[in-house]
Amino acid sequence: MIRFQCPNGQFSWDKVSIGFIGAGQMAQAMAKGWIKAGVVKPDRVVASAPTNRNLAAFKELGCSTTNSNVDVLKMSNIIIIAVKPHMIGSVVEDLRSNVDFGTIKKQTIFISVAAGVPLADLEKFHFNAVTSVVRIMTNVAFAECQAMTASCFGSVAYPCTKEVLTMLFEPVGSHISLPESLMNVFVGMSGSGIAFMFSLLEGMSDGGVRLGLPRETSNTIAIQTMLGASLLAQANMGKRKLAELRESVCSPGGTTMAGLYTLEKNAVKAALMEAVEASCKRSEELGCAGKK
Ligand SMILES: NC(=O)c1ccc[n+]([C@@H]2O[C@H](COP(=O)([O-])OP(=O)(O)OC[C@H]3O[C@@H](n4cnc5c(N)ncnc54)[C@H](OP(=O)(O)O)[C@@H]3O)[C@@H](O)[C@H]2O)c1
Incomplete structure (x- = not known):
């Protein structure tokens, strides 16, 4: 059993459950890659979207689906925010009005894949004072486990969060850490x-x-x-x-x-x-x- 000791508690890799808020192109590529690489089993993945048009692809993979972002928050300890960049504010505010963020499991890791949205903006949502927020950029080759992924961390960045990211992203291609100031360059070179x-x-x-x-x-x-x-x-x-x-x-x-x-x-x-x-x-x- 792989466990990471974090200052905010223990993150047990065996209990990893990945939740996607947004079920479009990027979310589907990530789910396919992780399942193909054996990083996570389909029954430990859930995706939410307002309509069912993209959720069908998750069902085909054997994942759970829902039209409620709140369900994703409750069911997962790794939350991938995969909506369009301009949607993030409204999605998080909507979550906030339905969930007491103080009750979110402290070991939860929030990962945003949204192009351009800075960590400072993500952290303003105050998911939980001890919860890690990570900004990543990657590309659709994720589906073939050939992604190029870059990540940078917010103010709550534990060594264990980095270990979890390595477990997530190395089996599906290459993974590097980048200073946030270079993340948009990475969007140009790899995401796009x-x-x-x-x-x-x-x-x-x-x-x-x-x-x-x-x-x-x-x-x-x-x-x-x-x-x-x-x-x-x-x-x-x-x-x-x-x-x-x-x-x-x-x-x-x-x-x-x-x-x-x-x-x-x-x-x-x-x-x-x-x-x-x-x-x-x-x-x-x-x-x-x-x-x-
Ligand atoms: N596509 C890429 O190559 C790529 C590469 C790197 C990063 N990204 C980033 O990934 C993010 C998603 O891009 P995408 O290309 O996957 O977009 P997309 O295919 O348009 O998917 C967007 C998803 O968000 C869902 N959505 C809309 N409003 C929502 C809400 N209120 N709550 C929950 N879900 C909601 C949509 O629902 P419906 O299914 O109901 O329409 C859809 O499933 C963006 O921020 C983008 O910058 C994309």
């Missing part, structure tokens, strides 16, 4: 960035189709090429720079240089840098909008 990768894949696949390959074959080639590039880059981390890996494929006057010249002429790298910046700014704006 995964869509930039889909766009690149689409472009590569279109390139093959344009020259006569069937779509499915073209998709297979594009996907495996990106996967191979990612794994090779990962295997070489700290050993060879990305530029060296690229250089290693470029023979003078060869085919790769011809293609790379086209990418450079069309400023693809600069476009990606601007895309990360645009997402980062939008995340800041959404966080500010949530305050209104």
Whole structure:
């Protein structure tokens, strides 16, 4: 039995129960990933949403569902807040009017996945003076246990909370701690960035189709090429720079240089840098909008 001793009591991993407030894209990806990785059993997961349209996917996974956020609060010791950033204020105020926050189990961990919403705003909700509040950002590759997750902690951050986060996020990809000031950059690179990768894949696949390959074959080639590039880059981390890996494929006057010249002429790298910046700014704006 794995137990973490926290200053606010004992967190027993064997009794972990995860509750999602909000059951959309992100919540579903997280539930799928955790169940697939064996982090939690489906009968220890509950999700709430006002309508049943997204809850059906949780039912299919074997999880409990409810239209009451209060039920989620009562049934879970890890609460994932997965509503749109501008909804958080009203969702928490609604909870507050139905539940005495003083009665929430002290070991409960609140985890917000909302883009842009700062910890200071989350902590203003005063869930419970001794309860940990964590802000994370991740992406939909969670469903395939290949997420990139970053987390930062509020003022109540026990070593045991960090251990619980490691148990939650390491089996479903990579997990890093980041200073909160960089969380919106992470939104641009990973939360949103995964869509930039889909766009690149689409472009590569279109390139093959344009020259006569069937779509499915073209998709297979594009996907495996990106996967191979990612794994090779990962295997070489700290050993060879990305530029060296690229250089290693470029023979003078060869085919790769011809293609790379086209990418450079069309400023693809600069476009990606601007895309990360645009997402980062939008995340800041959404966080500010949530305050209104
Ligand atoms: N999607 C991504 O790739 C991604 C990546 C990183 C972070 N995020 C963050 O994840 C959060 C959710 O995004 P999403 O893409 O999953 O959105 P989504 O698919 O639109 O899902 C939002 C969910 O919130 C539910 N909801 C609305 N009002 C509610 C209320 N009062 N109480 C409880 N649930 C309520 C919706 O209910 P219904 O099912 O009834 O409509 C829906 O299930 C956002 O804050 C976003 O910034 C998303």
